[in-house]
Amino acid sequence: MSSILIKNARYVIASLPFNILEQGAVYIEDNRIVAVGPTKEIEARYNAAQEIDAQDKVVMPGLIDAHNHVGECHMFTLFGFLDSPLTGIQDALERIVWPAWSWIPQEAAYDLEMLGLMHLLKSGTTTVQDCYMWPDEAGRAAVDSGLRVEVSPTLVTSLKLKDSKGPEDDLARTEAAIQRWHGAANGRITYRVHPSSTYNCHEWFLKECAALASKYDVGIATHLAESVDEVERARAVWPQGEVRRAYELGLMGPKTLFFHSCVLDDEEIALYAETGTSAAHCPPTNSMLGNVARVPAMLAAGVNVGLGTDMPTHDMFKAMLSCSQQHTIMPREIRGLMPWTPLEMATTKAARALNLQDDIGTLEPGKKADIITLDLSNNTRLFPLTREVLITFITVNGTGADVSDVIVDGELLMRDKQLLHLDEAAIIARAEAWTQEFLTYYKGKVERGEPLIERIHDEYV
Numbered sequence: 001m002s003s004i005l006i007k008n009a010r011y012v013i014a015s016l017p018f019n020i021l022e023q024g025a026v027y028i029e030d031n032r033i034v035a036v037g038p039t040k041e042i043e044a045r046y047n048a049a050q051e052i053d054a055q056d057k058v059v060m061p062g063l064i065d066a067h068n069h070v071g072e073c074h075m076f077t078l079f080g081f082l083d084s085p086l087t088g089i090q091d092a093l094e095r096i097v098w099p100a101w102s103w104i105p106q107e108a109a110y111d112l113e114m115l116g117l118m119h120l121l122k123s124g125t126t127t128v129q130d131c132y133m134w135p136d137e138a139g140r141a142a143v144d145s146g147l148r149v150e151v152s153p154t155l156v157t158s159l160k161l162k163d164s165k166g167p168e169d170d171l172a173r174t175e176a177a178i179q180r181w182h183g184a185a186n187g188r189i190t191y192r193v194h195p196s197s198t199y200n201c202h203e204w205f206l207k208e209c210a211a212l213a214s215k216y217d218v219g220i221a222t223h224l225a226e227s228v229d230e231v232e233r234a235r236a237v238w239p240q241g242e243v244r245r246a247y248e249l250g251l252m253g254p255k256t257l258f259f260h261s262c263v264l265d266d267e268e269i270a271l272y273a274e275t276g277t278s279a280a281h282c283p284p285t286n287s288m289l290g291n292v293a294r295v296p297a298m299l300a301a302g303v304n305v306g307l308g309t310d311m312p313t314h315d316m317f318k319a320m321l322s323c324s325q326q327h328t329i330m331p332r333e334i335r336g337l338m339p340w341t342p343l344e345m346a347t348t349k350a351a352r353a354l355n356l357q358d359d360i361g362t363l364e365p366g367k368k369a370d371i372i373t374l375d376l377s378n379n380t381r382l383f384p385l386t387r388e389v390l391i392t393f394i395t396v397n398g399t400g401a402d403v404s405d406v407i408v409d410g411e412l413l414m415r416d417k418q419l420l421h422l423d424e425a426a427i428i429a430r431a432e433a434w435t436q437e438f439l440t441y442y443k444g445k446v447e448r449g450e451p452l453i454e455r456i457h458d459e460y461v
């Protein structure tokens, strides 16, 4: 049995918003939290094999990214080739996302994924919902990184992705991947079926995805109502709107996670609440395309809204700041986030979005030990710190660089900002080499005038 005692913490955030202990301690056995309380009391009761003195540190639940594309950092090099601003989701897909998706070779997949997971680990994310291409490479990287990962490879019928042999084969391989990865690594890896969006997959395929998720009792997720241009195009084809159509196709329920959900009317928000469907709010990418989700209205209606980055070059601190800023510049009548709400969305609400609320999101006895510490020594960003302002400061002033220690599933992965299991320089070098290969491929295609994506059928059919 392994055991860790984190003691003398200036603050322990046990749960949000205000269950905060001063001079607190957390005792962990194997992968579970056994006790949380005052250091004197916990120290007297337990003997740990390993101790972390958290004097001048904040101890808090690990952050949970409710939506990311972890292995796709190469995509962001394409922003350097833009010759005009992006106009909406379709434009972003055509010029940035799909050309990057169409490249990822199997040999590159693990290395790119490891870079993204390492970045998340260093910046305090302990669980990530990950949409990627290659299930086995994503699964292997999840095992090796030590993070808690929801593997959910992207499925599309309108495009030819690198390894696809057609939608029937994609479904068969998804079923095999669920059997292989759901519950793997002592439950650290879970699986979610992920048709990319309701407009780039055939209707029969969406129904098959829902049936597959139901058969294995795993989650289902898709990008939905992300952008005004998407919603307008969808309504021209499906007069009931994208959300009502998703409901009719059997896609909504407590194990459903819809990414973005920016453009929703009151009735659609009510449908999320009624069915227990969660949303992953991703303000960094929504801002880029000029969209703001009605998060205060969604929360008021009882919808569970987690927070996500949607991109591997971001981290959850940036997402929390972005969330705070987006919603303070909303028109006054639709504002309404408390300063600590983004941190709740990055912990307890994101945990619920991934159906992991019984295991993670707070520091309570019985929960899995996913814990981070923030370094307060010589820290002018989190200063002057009081118990009352702690959560607000972390939400708006904290950065990934403040993260000092990271524990996932009871395993110490980073200590005093040093990664204990990963060779950081080697991971960066391999990802850098693959990114250069991608740029050579991309520039060659552009020079030769070759298409960057292979279309199988139109979207919105």
Ligand SMILES: [Zn+2]
Binding pocket: 067, 068, 069, 131, 223, 259, 310
């Ligand atoms: Zn996305």
